[in-house]
Amino acid sequence: METLVKKITYAEFRELDFPDDDRHIYELLDGEPVQRNTPTLQHQRIARNVFRKLDQFVLEKNLGEVFFAPITLLVDDYNAPQPDLAFISNKTANATDEFVVVKAPDLVVEILSPSTMSDDRYRKRKLYERFGVKEYWLIDPQNQSVEVMELANGQFDLFSFAAGKGKVASKILDGFTLDLTDVFLS
Numbered sequence: 808m809e810t811l812v813k814k815i816t817y818a819e820f821r822e823l824d825f826p827d828d829d830r831h832i833y834e835l836l837d838g839e840p841v842q843r844n845t846p847t848l849q850h851q852r853i854a855r856n857v858f859r860k861l862d863q864f865v866l867e868k869n870l871g872e873v874f875f876a877p878i879t880l881l882v883d884d885y886n887a888p889q890p891d892l893a894f895i896s897n898k899t900a901n902a903t904d905e906f907v908v909v910k911a912p913d914l915v916v917e918i919l920s921p922s923t924m925s926d927d928r929y930r931k932r933k934l935y936e937r938f939g940v941k942e943y944w945l946i947d948p949q950n951q952s953v954e955v956m957e958l959a960n961g962q963f964d965l966f967s968f969a970a971g972k973g974k975v976a977s978k979i980l981d982g983f984t985l986d987l988t989d990v991f992l993s
Contacts, residue, residue, distance in 0.1 A: 814838025816884045838885035850918050854891050856990055864983045871896040881907040882938045888931050892916035911939035913979050918946045942979045951991050
């Protein structure tokens with residue numbers, strides 16, 4: 808017999824009391840608090856490398872802001888994922904409040920790990936589509952690949968891909984390309 812678990816809202820999730828020495832990251836997905844391990848150093852290096860390139864481009868062109876985890880996207884009352892990186896353009900005015908992003912970021916980046924791969928590829932992808940994120944990047948450290956997907960007709964379609972070496976391009980950040988050697992360097 809299947810046990811039914813009560814879904815909680817984001818307001819209830821914010822009221823949960825986690826120990827101060829807890830080194831986990833928590834997201835709310837489908838009304839369920841999901842515990843994640845803290846990222847590996849490889850994951851952090853990749854996030855740093857991508858952030859540096861993306862933030863430099865955005866700053867030079869005065870396009871908006873790039874945020875890095877932990878940053879909460881409030882998709883709805885039962886979903887508050889935390890992507891690794893998020894870009895919010897100047898055109899997406901009033902996208903944030905004090906704690907969360909309340910409008911869809913223009914671009915979201917997730918770095919895959921064995922424990923998050925399924926959620927990032929499927930569960931979060933569907934959430935980001937529904938939320939209206941215009942561009943979704945999946946970075947796979949194991950295969951040293953980057954997938955760039957654009958939102959078209961309510962679904963993400965592959966726009967740019969590279970593995971091993973090469974470059975990926977952004978659709979929404981005109982002129983922005985990312986060389987994989989810059990992503991996966993130590």
